[in-house]
Amino acid sequence: MTPKVPAGVCRIALITDFGPGPYVGQIRLVLDALVPGLPVLDLISDLAPFRPDLAAYLLPALVRDTPPGTLFLCVVDPGVGGERAALALEADGRWFVGPDNGLLGTVARRARDLRALRVGWRPVWTSQSFHGRDLFAPIAARICGGEDLQGQRLEGPSLAGWDWPDDLARVVYVDAYGNLLSGVRADRLDPQANLSVAGLSIPWARTFCEVPHGSAFWYENAFGLVEIAVNQGRADKVLGLGPGSALPLCLG
Amino acid sequence: MTPKVPAGVCRIALITDFGPGPYVGQIRLVLDALVPGLPVLDLISDLAPFRPDLAAYLLPALVRDTPPGTLFLCVVDPGVGGERAALALEADGRWFVGPDNGLLGTVARRARDLRALRVGWRPVWTSQSFHGRDLFAPIAARICGGEDLQGQRLEGPSLAGWDWPDDLARVVYVDAYGNLLSGVRADRLDPQANLSVAGLSIPWARTFCEVPHGSAFWYENAFGLVEIAVNQGRADKVLGLGPGSALPLCLG
Amino acid sequence: MTPKVPAGVCRIALITDFGPGPYVGQIRLVLDALVPGLPVLDLISDLAPFRPDLAAYLLPALVRDTPPGTLFLCVVDPGVGGERAALALEADGRWFVGPDNGLLGTVARRARDLRALRVGWRPVWTSQSFHGRDLFAPIAARICGGEDLQGQRLEGPSLAGWDWPDDLARVVYVDAYGNLLSGVRADRLDPQANLSVAGLSIPWARTFCEVPHGSAFWYENAFGLVEIAVNQGRADKVLGLGPGSALPLCLG
Numbered sequence: 001m002t003p004k005v006p007a008g009v010c011r012i013a014l015i016t017d018f019g020p021g022p023y024v025g026q027i028r029l030v031l032d033a034l035v036p037g038l039p040v041l042d043l044i045s046d047l048a049p050f051r052p053d054l055a056a057y058l059l060p061a062l063v064r065d066t067p068p069g070t071l072f073l074c075v076v077d078p079g080v081g082g083e084r085a086a087l088a089l090e091a092d093g094r095w096f097v098g099p100d101n102g103l104l105g106t107v108a109r110r111a112r113d114l115r116a117l118r119v120g121w122r123p124v125w126t127s128q129s130f131h132g133r134d135l136f137a138p139i140a141a142r143i144c145g146g147e148d149l150q151g152q153r154l155e156g157p158s159l160a161g162w163d164w165p166d167d168l169a170r171v172v173y174v175d176a177y178g179n180l181l182s183g184v185r186a187d188r189l190d191p192q193a194n195l196s197v198a199g200l201s202i203p204w205a206r207t208f209c210e211v212p213h214g215s216a217f218w219y220e221n222a223f224g225l226v227e228i229a230v231n232q233g234r235a236d237k238v239l240g241l242g243p244g245s246a247l248p249l250c251l252g
Numbered sequence: 253m254t255p256k257v258p259a260g261v262c263r264i265a266l267i268t269d270f271g272p273g274p275y276v277g278q279i280r281l282v283l284d285a286l287v288p289g290l291p292v293l294d295l296i297s298d299l300a301p302f303r304p305d306l307a308a309y310l311l312p313a314l315v316r317d318t319p320p321g322t323l324f325l326c327v328v329d330p331g332v333g334g335e336r337a338a339l340a341l342e343a344d345g346r347w348f349v350g351p352d353n354g355l356l357g358t359v360a361r362r363a364r365d366l367r368a369l370r371v372g373w374r375p376v377w378t379s380q381s382f383h384g385r386d387l388f389a390p391i392a393a394r395i396c397g398g399e400d401l402q403g404q405r406l407e408g409p410s411l412a413g414w415d416w417p418d419d420l421a422r423v424v425y426v427d428a429y430g431n432l433l434s435g436v437r438a439d440r441l442d443p444q445a446n447l448s449v450a451g452l453s454i455p456w457a458r459t460f461c462e463v464p465h466g467s468a469f470w471y472e473n474a475f476g477l478v479e480i481a482v483n484q485g486r487a488d489k490v491l492g493l494g495p496g497s498a499l500p501l502c503l504g
Numbered sequence: 505m506t507p508k509v510p511a512g513v514c515r516i517a518l519i520t521d522f523g524p525g526p527y528v529g530q531i532r533l534v535l536d537a538l539v540p541g542l543p544v545l546d547l548i549s550d551l552a553p554f555r556p557d558l559a560a561y562l563l564p565a566l567v568r569d570t571p572p573g574t575l576f577l578c579v580v581d582p583g584v585g586g587e588r589a590a591l592a593l594e595a596d597g598r599w600f601v602g603p604d605n606g607l608l609g610t611v612a613r614r615a616r617d618l619r620a621l622r623v624g625w626r627p628v629w630t631s632q633s634f635h636g637r638d639l640f641a642p643i644a645a646r647i648c649g650g651e652d653l654q655g656q657r658l659e660g661p662s663l664a665g666w667d668w669p670d671d672l673a674r675v676v677y678v679d680a681y682g683n684l685l686s687g688v689r690a691d692r693l694d695p696q697a698n699l700s701v702a703g704l705s706i707p708w709a710r711t712f713c714e715v716p717h718g719s720a721f722w723y724e725n726a727f728g729l730v731e732i733a734v735n736q737g738r739a740d741k742v743l744g745l746g747p748g749s750a751l752p753l754c755l756g
Contacts (some may be wrong), residue, residue, distance in 0.1 A: 011284050013277065019680020020524070022274070022566055025517065025547035032515050032543050033571030043277035049681055050736045062274055067285030078736055081711035128711040130726030139325050176271020177301055207333035207380040222382030232302045232330055263536050265529065272524070289535050295529035314526055319537030428523020429553055459585035459632040474634030484554045484582055 007136065009095060009144045010069030011039040015059065016132065017047040017076045023130070027073070027137045034141035043072070047173065048243035050078040052103035056161050057183030061223035062093060073140045074098035075132040086119040086135055087159070088149055097140045099131070105161020117151030132226060140170050169249045172240050178234025181227050181241040186220030193221045195228070197247060198239040202228060259398045261347060263291040263292050267311065268384065269299040269328045275382070279389045286325050286393035295324070299425065300495035301316060302330040304355035306424040308413055309435030312359045313475035315346060325392045326350035327384040327399030338371040338387055339411070340401055349392045351383070357413020369403030390415070421501045430486025433479050438472030441501065447480070449499060452490040454480060509599040513599060513648045514573030515543040518565065520636065521551040521580045521740040527634070531577070531641045538645035547576070552747035556607035560665050561687030564611045565727035567598060570733040577644045578602035580638040586632065588664070590623040590639055592653055601644045603635070609665020620663060621655030673753045675745050682738025685731050686751055690724035693753065699732070701751060706732060 012031060018024050024045050033039050044062065047055045048210035055076045063072060077084075077099045085100040090113035094181030096104050097165070108114055119139055142149055156162055175181065195202040195218050205217040211231045216238060221227035226249065228235050236242055270276050276297050283292050296314065299307045307328045315324060327488075329351045337352040340436060343363035347425055348356050352370070360366055371391055378386035394401055421437030427433065447454040447470050457469040463483045468490060473479035478501065480487050488494055516535060522528050528549050535544050548566065551559045559580045562636065567576060580589075582601045589604040595615035600608050604622070612618055623643055630638035646653055659715030660666055699706040699722050709721040715735045720742060725731035730753065732739050740746055 010288070011281070013281060020550045021677075021679045022548040026566075026570070028545045029515070029517060029547065029570050029574065032545060033573075036514070036543075039288075041277055041280045043281065044682075046272045062278075063683075066278070066281050069285075070281065079713045082713035120266060133726065147559055158365075160607065173273075175273045176298075186280040207704035209331045209334035218382065222379035222385065262540070263533070265533060291540075293529055293532045293536060295533065296526040298524045314530075318530070318533050321537075322533065425525075427525045427527075428550075461583045461586035471633065474631035474637065 006021040008069055009038070009071045010067075011041060012071045012073055012140055012144070013041045013043040013066070014045065015043050015047070015055075015062065015072055015074040016045050017051070017055070018045050018132070019049070020045075023132065026130075026133045030133055031141060034138065035144045038144060048078055048132045051243060052076045052078070052099070052101045052161075053164070054168070054183065054243055055168065056102050056104070056106040056164065058172045058181065058225075059103070060110055061185075063107070063226045064224055066094075068093055071095040071097065071140055071143060073136055074103055075134075075136055076103050077131060078148065080130045080131050082173045084160070086131075086139060088117045088119050088139060088143060090115040095143055097136050097143065099136075100160045102161030102164065104109070105159055105164055108156055108159050109162055114156055115157065116154040118154050120150035120152060121148065137176055169242055169247045171245045172248060174236050174242055177228040177229070178236040179227055180235045180239070180241055181221065181225050182222075182249070184247070184249055185224055186224045186226050187224070189226055192203060195249060197228065197249070198241060200239065208232075260321055261290070261323045262319075263293060264323045264325055264392055264396070265293045265295040265318070266297065267295050267307075267314065267324055267326040268297050269301045269307070270297050270384070271301070272297075275384065278382075280474075282385055283393060284387045287396045288389065290396060299328055302328070303495060304328045304330070304351070304353045304433065305416070306420070306422065306495055307371075308354050308356070308358040308416065309420040310424045310433065311355065312362055313411070313437075313477045315359070316476055318346075320486075323347040323392055323395060325388055326355055327388055327430045328355050329353065329383060331450055332383050333380045336412070337467055338383075338391060338454065340369045340371050340391060340395060340403060341463065342367040347395055349388050351388075354413030354416065354460050357411055357416055360408055360411050361414055366408055368406040368408065369401055370406050372404060372410065373383070373400065374401035390432050421498060421499045423497045426488050426494055429481070430488040431473075431479055431481040432487050432491070432493055432497075433475075433477055434501070436478045436499070436501055437476055439476070441478055447499070447501060449480065450493060452491065460484075508632055512573055513542070513575045514571075515545060516575045516577055516644055516648070517545045517547040517570070519547050519551070519559075519566065519576055519578040520549050520550050520551065521553045521555070521559070522636070523553070524549075527636065527713045530634075530637050533635055534641045535645060538642065539648045542648060551580055554580070554583070555747060556580045556603070556605045556665075557668070558609070558674065558747055560606050560610045560668065561672040562676045562729075563607070563744065564614055564624070565689075565729045567611070568728055570598075572597055575599040575601065575644055575647060577636075577640055578607055579640055580607050581605065581635060584635050585632045590635075590643060590649060591663070592643060592655060594619040594621050599647055601640050601647065603640075604664045606665030606668065609663050612660055612663050613666055618660055620658040621653055621658065622658050624654035624656060625652065631651045651690065659691060660672075675747055675749045676745055676753060678740050681733070682740040683725075683731055683733040684739045684743070684745055685725065685727075685729055687750070688730045688753055689728055690730050691728070693730055699751070699753060702745060704743065731752070
């Protein structure tokens, strides 16, 4: 028996480490042909390359306040061409498609209501190296059309990344301003606490305009994560940190 | 009494310093939910970070030749979370939404027909640090829907940036080729004049193909601005200039 | 007599060297006004600047597996403002618009079914330096609307780039991961062959997950090209190569 996939997708949002270049565009061409008229949005395309372990902790924050009816097509897939399965999740009314390499593990674990499928359906042809275009995008289109995924229902604990920590005390993403986004939800920290990072004591502030120019601070960002920033400066340069850098945070 | 906002928005164009990353995409998700079906275009997302003073002079040039019916959602907002107001402008048949920090001052001052509102309406919730997504995008959606902004009509001179110079003799933007876009309209300069910049004498040319490879020149760019370029080279590297650099231009 | 242009365009895909910045966005604004409702996708915007000679060999690979009904608006145009003609091609059921500077030469030469027009129609006004926005985008819109291009039919051999080599043994593009895409179709090489590049012997592999982390290999990429990559590393840094670098490949 193949579980039925719910309808109601209003739009597809792309979440990748593809960077600038043709890969996002090729996916959009495929989706425009398969689901004409459905809005397709590029939510983020500069995730840290090859690092599903970091993206796993940005992903639930990125989608936290997004409107209902969105399908998130997620690809950070260094093991493309290997044995990892293709997943389709429904998590608290949102859909996710991507590789079973941990990228979707944190979203799945935090969901109150989760349905996870290992997708059995395969297109007639896929390249060896671009499953975002050739496998995951067609799977997303099938979900939009309510078509059979030939799926095998999975229990949460069998998903890659299910046993990873609740929060990740590392830099998971550096944005274009040089702000350091951590994998730790801000409500896990005492808001009065100073952080000690790279030999500096970093105080909390509500937001940028409350600290002097050039000063480092941490705050709860608009996604709910602990973020370290420098007002009108680059925290990555000031602190010498980048994607994957450990942050010595005391989690409550 | 709240002034009525005109209808007739055909599309929204985004003008930000957000860079690559999730911020533009999150705004697009919000707009797709609030005004489904309305085209949303990313006009520019790599304005010089934190510099509304520079962007103010690129903005009127960027929108000069754009089709009617466009609402420009403009966010360069280093003071987010502080006291600056939210603005909605109608300027010569175009709409602008953004912070009252000078970003919209030059557009307003040059308009022949200007209506400016300080927007009083607020969403139920906004983050402290991402008003582009949480405040300005919902305001733009309300304009599209003809909904009340609870606006207070402002006179031009009360807008931030109204008293800034007519043109700005600085580099306001460096494009992907390394071309240096100034904040000076080309019709303010004598087209026969050589510019003296960074110790070099820089002649005028009509366009790229009229100067030798590797030569610096200035020309009126496709937006009407004085632009300094190097044919098939990078003017920013050759001249050692970047966003904010002063250009010793003699304005007529 | 002006040849009739076929209808049936479902979407426009943009292929440029414009990089981030306002140029792609300005084209999208123009197209949204001229052909409202037609999907416009950014396929690639970071082609090597000023290098139609390289892009000519990426282009047919990029479009190889794309859905029918797409018009490709292609602009790598260092000679803008000069004498090169504007082209409209129909090649094997795909449409291409761009400058006659070689950019479209390889696509044309490889087509089984080719119709090429030198476009005579001109808009009322064009800037000197931005024909992507002011000339090529309006031409694309006219094709979508089935309007007269005032075209002169050309024979293939009169197109720029028609006499360039069948494949180009150079790096034609470096993607965001640092992978080196060549201008050589993979079926031109012996798949058992090691490549000798930058003093290293580079073996073939099926895809990334089949070589150790940090190892260089070559493979047939998802576009059918010979690509040199390093598993979870940057081939451009490891090998010291970039756009235009010669690759000593023995073509069959």
